[in-house]
Structures are given as C-alpha cells and as structure tokens.
Amino acid sequence: MTVDEDTPAGTTVDLARADAVHAWSLDRTLGRFRAGTTAEPSGLPLLDLPAALHARGYRTVQVCHFHLPHRDAGYLGELRAALAEAHVDLDALLVDDGDLTSPTDAPAQEAWVSGWLEAAETLGARRVRVIAGKTRTGTAQRDASAALGRLATRTGVRVVTENWLDVTRDADDVEAVLEPLDGAVGLLVDLGNWTGPGKHAELARITRYAETCHAKAHWDGPVLDEDDYRRSVSTVLDHGYAGPFCLVYDGADDDEWAGLAAQREVVRDELARRAVTSG
Template identity: 45%
Template sequence: MTTALDPTPSLDSIKALHTWSLFRTMGRFVAPGSAPSGGLTENASADGLALLELPGQLAAHGFASAQLCHFYLPRTDASYLAEVRDAFDTAGVDIEVLLVDDGDLTHPEQGDEQQRWLSGWLDIAEQLGVPRVRVPAGDQAPSEETIAASARRLRALAAEHPDLRVLTENWKSLLVDAEVTRDLLDRLEGAVGLLIDTGNWNGEDKYTQIAAVAGEAECSQVKVRESAPGVLDAGDLTRCLEVLRDAGYAGRISYVYAGTDDDEWARLDEMHEIARAVRG
C-alpha cells in the first residue's frame, strides 16, 4: 500500500474506483457508529462481500487503486486495520484516499465536536497507512461565518495530522459552486487540498463550474449518470472526462457508479471502456 504521496500519475496509468460504486456488492454494509448524522442507514447484518475480500476482487477486475469509504470498516482496532492493510498489499491494490463520509465542520453548535470526531477517523487513516483522507467541508449553507469556520477547522485537522494529506470535496451544503469552493481553497492556502467530484454539481453550467476548480484538484470521482434505467449516459461521462483533461487535471480517474443495475462490476467495466476513448 502507498504510504507516502507519490508523484501524480498520468490519467491513463491506473484503473481506479470509488468504493461507493460497490455498495450493493458489499451488501449495503454501513458500520455501526460510522454515520451519526443519519445520512446513511447503519446496517451491520449485511450479507455481501466482506471488506477483507474486496482487494482480491478489485485486483481480479483490473483495479489497482481504490478510494475506500470509512463506513465499510466493521472494526477499527489495530489488529483489524493491520489485516486490511495486508489484504490490500497482498492484492497489489492501493488505497488512494480514505473517504470519511460524515461530519459537519460548520455545524453552529457541534462544530468542535464534529472536528474531534473527524480527527478520530484521521487517526484510523494513519493506522491504515493511507496517504490521503477526504473530509466534508461542511453541511451548512455558505456564508462568511460558515466558510471561515470550515477553513479554520480544516486547517486544524491538517495541523493535527501532518503525515496525512487532508482533502475536501465539492460536496454537501457548503461547497455549492465553484465560487464558494475557490473562496475556501484560497483561505486554506494549500494546507488542505481538493478532491473533485463531477457528479455533485448540476444545472446548465455544470461543466463550466467543474472546469473552474478541476485544475486545482489532486484526486477525482467521476460519476456516471443514467440516460435510462440501467443505461449509462456516455455523453455526460465523456464530457466530464474532457473537462477534467482540458482543465489540466492530471490525477487518477476514480469511477463512481451509482445507477440502478445490481451488476456493478459490469457497469464499471462499461465506464472504463468509455473513459479509455477519452483518455487514450
């Protein structure tokens, strides 16, 4: 597993995915205590692919890199985290980034508590040996107060964990557009980086908005839409990939399938074929 920040790979060098793409394959597992906001329904009795079996399956499907959702970890004790590290190492699959999918650094009453909760997950990431962690910037509407609170607490998290690269994402109620995202990044002054998700912004100016910040991103999540149930929107996926390329983004392309087909592996393979046409 990668334990230090590597030089940014070229767009076509690594086949990668966001493990949310395999939510059904993983039995919709959500570990108890991992989703306190209630955004995900905790489900410890899921009957799907176990996390320790995931790296081997990723390798079998040609993936060499994964963005790992924090809620897939059924345990966080040191011995189990060592097993997870070993499973990924043995399969030859790296964890590009641990994705902490809960927490609100901009909460008006619980912001400090949320920061401490997120810091605990950064401790777990360090034990996993991952180089990067993505945390939400905040789930309140943008204002001078909420943007400032997000910047302050993100900086604090990064300072508490100097061996990790902390990232945030154009996601949730705070980072609603490129203008707010650039404002936050300016305040962070490089202390925290950006993960760009092409599926988080909508509207007629979606591609313009993505292009305005994509060049500053270090990681990506390229999310495919459906033009009909079970049918990938190849046009939108192609356009998103072109926007990232033209904006100067040179990091890994991590596929995100969140459609209606239970055969997630097949849809990821289809995404990869579409992406190859753009990436070469």
C-alpha cells in the same frame, strides 16, 4: 471504438488512471454494510475487496469510513495487508459524515472527524477526504476553511475536501474554502455532484485544486449518460487534471461490476485521445 483499436502505435497512454474504484460503487456487492447499524457484513467482506478488485484489473480504491466493520489496529492492519498483497493502492479514506460548519456543535463534529485521521494513517491511505461542511451559514466557507486547516496539521496524511453538499455547491464556494489554505488542503473533484447548464464551466474553475477524482456518471435506468460523462472527464483533463479517476457507479442495475466496466471504457477512451507520442 476501443482504446486498443484507436490508439496509434508508439504512443504512451496512462490507462491505469482509470483502474480506480470508489468502494461506494460496490455498496450492493458489499452487502450495503454500515458500521454501527449493520450486525455483520452479508456481502463480500471488505478484507476480500482488494483481491476482487485486482482480479478485474483495478489497482486503486477509495474506501468509505462506514464500510469499516472495525477500527482497531488489528483489523486496520489486516486490511492494509490485504491491499498490499493485492497490489491495490488506497487512494483515500472517505470520511462521509461530520458537519464542520454546524452552528450548534462544530467543535464536537471536528473532534469526531479528527478521530478518523489516525485510521487513515494506520491504513496507509494517501489521503483522507473530509466534508467541508453540511450547514450553510453566513460564515460557512470561512469556518470550513479554518477547520480543515486545523485537521491538516494533525496528521501526516494529505487532507482533501470535495465539491459536495451545501457548503461547496459551486466554484465560488470551493475557492472560498481552499484559497485561504494556500495548498495545505487539496481537492477531490467529483464529476457528478453538480448538475445544470453551468456544471462543466464550474468544474473547469476548480480543477486546478484537484489531485484526486470521483469519476461519477449519471444513468437513466440501464443507459449511461455518455455525452455528459465524456464532457466531464474531458473538461478536467483539458484543465490539467493529472490524478486517478476513481469510478463511481450508482445506477439502478445491480451488476455493479458491469457498470464500472462501462464507465472505465469511457475514461480510458478519453485518456487515449490525449496520448502523447513517445520519441
């Protein structure tokens, strides 16, 4: 079944919500570049990524901090211009390091994360995603909440965190971090970070905080776990999620574009199932 075949005439379907990509999905295409450890990008230059996304029908992207070869205003301005020219929206700059709950150097870690807030502003990102913390201590959720709140006051870019790593390993943790902030910090909900029989119930509990999403799927070799993926997408939609689905492909096959296309079709299909008949 395809979306076009299964969608009744006269319906409105916001399929563009599936036209979004987490740049990690194209890590191999980008030459597995890591700022500070890789001399020069050997794959597709990041400045060329917006045009490549546009050519394949994608209109939204999230970019990892380590994919940026430079952080000076000139380079960031070039990337912002490339995004604008390709009509690709930068949903989030993903700060993929920093431990706000470190028992030894949390202030230094927070200062390092804070240094990326200006880059997010310069890029014109809608959001900046910050890890709640990596070290699970007895006060980790409280400490993470306080640090995220401080970071949110330092920037005009919306700060979000994610259900990722040991400080936010279940719905109780996410609630403990976000509830004290009373909406000052949002959530990027990742559909694939949690596993186990209670995964979908946990996702349902935290969807109320979510404003953007990593639509991550699990692959067994070349085979997409479509049942779990559909159920995960359906769960957040059923609980009111209204943001983009930034596709995350991490399968073994090096054809990342093909993997993204397969996942996009599933997300589009689930969106089409909820089509609202227009008057």
